[in-house]
Amino acid sequence: MQSLSATPPRRDPAPSRAAYRMQRLWLTPLFRTLMRVGLPAFGIVFLIGIYLASDARRAELAGGFESMIDAFQQRPEFMVSLLSVEGASPGLSDSIREAMALKLPLSSFDIDLGAARQRIETLDAVAKADLRVRSGGVLEVKVTERVPVIVWRSAAGLALLDHDGRRVSMIQTRQDRADLPLVAGDGADLAAAEALELLAAAKPILPRLRGLVRMGERRWDLVLDRGQRILLPTEAPVKALERAIALDQAQKLLDRDVLSIDLRIQDRPVLRLAPFALGELRRSRGIDTSESDL
Amino acid sequence: MTDLYQSQRAMRNMRQAAMQRGVIAILDVGSSKIACLILRFDGPERLREQDGVGSMAGQSSFRVIGAATTRSRGVRFGEISVMNETERAIRTAVQAAQKMANVRVDHVIACFSGAEPRSYGLAGEWELQDSVVTEQDVARVLAACDVPDIGPGREVLHAQPVNFALDHRTGLGDPRGQIGNRLACDMHLLSVEADVIQNLLYCIKRCDLELAGIASSAYVSGVSSLVEDEQELGAACIDMGGGSTGISVFIKKHMIYADAVRMGGDHVTSDISKGLQVPLAVAERIKTKHGGVHATGMDDRDMIEIGADSGDWEKDRRTVSRTELIGIMRPRVEEILEEARARLDAAGFEHLPSQQIVLTGGASQIPGLDGLAARILGQRVRLGRPLRVQGLPQAVTGPAFASAVGLCLFAAHPQDEWWDFDIPAERYPARSLKRALKWFKDNW
Known part of the structure; x- marks a missing residue:
């Protein structure tokens, strides 16, 4: 019989009960997954959580990150130190520089080109x-200027419009741009393209033309010298004007004592004679x- | 019935659960080694309805994924003598096998060789009520078998119906659905010492394993080392283990007799140890390297260094001739075989149509054993090796692992046992809910 109280042999090939159970536990798929994936994931999240628990460390981390980004962005390779404006007149160039309001030198990461462009285009x-x-650290601005083609007289003053009717600038007197035709009336800027067509069509009577008046934001009047007016319809004004010019060329209509030619109704042009001419006509x-009001 | 009957039923359910899970361990608790194999059931037949034996004798359904062997400790004559030593040895084997398989096993099927198995032949008869054999009739005829007095402190290990007879027709494999008047059945019952089983159950439970089946190692080594026609025509398997020698007789693919001789290879070793005055480990080495049972003239000149480290030159330089070694081994081997012969004679083995004898087990590897066995057991003796199963490592294909491999086959295709059949309705207690359910199930 073996000794019951004897210590077990020093080197027993058999695993201890704990080692045996540990190995079996380790071979359990769920436990294995938990240990190999769950535990490290939990540990990492836990450590990060502990680190980020204090406000100071969070701020320090954020500050460190931001300063790193700043240091990178402020490198000389990314600095913009010059602003060049191309295609603008000197006065416009100055106002563009003013509108962009950039304090150069500045990192190119800090320049919002889209916003700067919108500011310029205002x-x-x-x-x-x-x-x-x-x-080379140059911010290049290429500008296409608006070309003024019409002078618009409105309540606000005299404005120069381009062919789309967009305002280019204000002028003090008509004499500043005597070379451009004049339009007037509310909403004339919205119909600038039509006005330009009419002006092109009115070339034969151009020496007599004073300007175009937008009537009721709807139709045009041609104002000639001697107070004569050609009232154009809303629809197809160019065609009506050409017709008036044809009448003038055939019968010298505009040379006569006529106050206005009303072409608003296409089928029935109406002439309005001056009072003296009307009296003479009746008398003849x-x-x-x-006795009558007429 | 008894506790074991209930626990055998529970083990069957456990085995089904293990098959569903797909992994089951095989544990051969022998006197000289403990082997653990881990099987994975993932073949094409895993979920197929069990309809006869499948392809490759049912082996395609499983694969051995882990195998480990350790020297047995605390087991003598195939019975556990020191519980915690055996528990440690089982732990060693199971842990190594799990490590190899890289999977955790919870269910184990075990076999052991000792515990004085005794065979009984039982017969029962039953008059059929409506001339067609139903499952209930099979259950009733099994219940009608008169149980012999197996003695106090003994339990039924196997109880297999081996033959059904309907009127004058015998040898029916499956009588269900056949028409007749009188159903008779022969049953083979193997009883063992209850204490031995209890010890084994306790050891396995201490290793956090659930027992999903238990078998006699004589039976399972017969299953693995007898080929099909031998099992059909009648043969005996002699499993010469370390501490005991198991004998099982098969006919018509059923075991009809099993017994064990409480002698084995360890006794040969101890004879050598005593005869040559050497430690047991040296005796074991000499036996396996130089052992034999037939001396020839050349063996006189074949001197074996015995060696020792006593410090005495004369003792340390001893040599012995192989003839002397054979002279020590042969009487013991003869004794074992004669004892086996006596058991076979007692069982009436000579009346079988075919009297093939297959020697297997670790001790059957002695050179020249087949010649010696032929003199004692008769001319029809061969050395058997276990069937080859899928994934079995080369190291465990030897005859020493016949019972482990047999247990694999047993796990895949267990023989129908008494407890696998329905309990006849009359045996349920009256007014039992189960009985009412049973009645409903049978009548609708």
Whole structure:
């Protein structure tokens, strides 16, 4: 019989009960997954949580990160130190620089090109602006200026309009841009394109033309010298004007004592004679109008 | 019935659960080694309805994924003599096998060789009520078998119906649905010492394993080392283990007799140890390296260094001729075989149509054993090796692992036992809910 109280042999090949159970537990798939994936994941999250628990460390971390980003962005490779404006007149160039309001030198990461472009394009005289940061730290602004083609007289004053009717600038007197035709009336800027067509069609009577008046934001009147007016319809005004010019060329209509030619109704142009001419006409026809209102 | 009857039923359910889970361990608790194999049931037949034996004798359904062997401790004559030593040895084997398989096993099927198995032949008869054999009739005829007095402190390990007879027709494999008047049945019952089983159950439970089946190692080594026609025509398997020698007789693919001789290879070793005055470990080495049972003239000149480290030159340089070694081994081997012969004679083995004898087990590897066995057991003796199963490592394909491999086959295709059949309705207690349910189930 073996000794019951004897210590077990020093090197027993058999696993202890604990080791045996441990191995069996380790071979359990759920436990294995938990240990190999769950525990490290939990540990990492736990440590990060502990680290981020204090406000100071969180702020320090964020500050460190931001300063790192700043240091990178402030590198000389990314600095913009020059602003070049191309395609703008000197006065416009100054106002563009003013509108962009950039305190150079500045990192190219800090320049919002889209916003700068929008700021430039709010200027009346700028039709289109292209911005890009060129190598060498140059911010290049390519500007397309608006070309004034019409002078618009409105309650606010005299404005120069481009062919789309967009305001280019204000002028003090008509004499500043005597070379451009004049339009007037509310809503004239919205129909600037039509006005330009009418002006082109009115070339034969151009020396006599004073300007165009927008009537009721709807139709045009041509104002000539001697107070003559050509009232154009809402629809197809160019055609009506051409017709009036044809009448003038055939019968010297405008040279006569006529106050206005009303072309608003296409089928029935109406002439309005000056009072003297009207009296003479009636007299020649033997109509006495001394008693009537006419 | 008894506790074991209930626990055998529970083990069957456990085995089904293990098959569903797909992994089951095989544990052969022998006197010289403890082997653990881990099987994975994932073959094409895993979920198929069990309809006869499948392809490859049912082996395609499983694969051995882990195997480990350790020297047995605390087991003598195939019975556990030191519980905690055996428990440690089982733990060693199971842990190594789990490590190899890289999977955890919870269910184990075990076999052991000792515990004085005794065979009984039982017969029962039953008059059929409506001339067609139903499952209930099979259950009733099994219940009608008169149980012999197996003695106090003994339990039924196997109880297998081996033959059904309907009127004058005998040898029916499956009588269900056949028409006749009188159903008779022969049953083979194997009883063992209850204490031995209790010890084994306790050891396995201490290892956090659930027992899903238990078998006699004589039976399972017969299953693995007898080929099909031998099992059909009648053969005996002699499993020469370390501490005991199991004998099982098969006919018509059923075991009809099992017994064990409480002698084995360890006794040969101890004879050598005593005869040559050497430690047991040295005796074991000499036996396996130089052992034999037939001396020839050359063996006189074959001197074996015995060696020792006593410090005495004369003692340390001893040599012995192989003839002397054979002279020590042969009487003991003869004794074992003669004892086996006596058991077979007592069982009436000579009346079987075929009297093939297959020697297997670790001790059957002695050179020249087949010649010696032929003199004692008769001319029809062969050395058997276990069937090859899928995934079995080369190291465990030897005859020493016949019972482990047989247990694999047993796990895949267990023989129908008494407790696998329905309990006849009359045996349920009156007014039992189960009985009412049963009545409903049978009548609708």
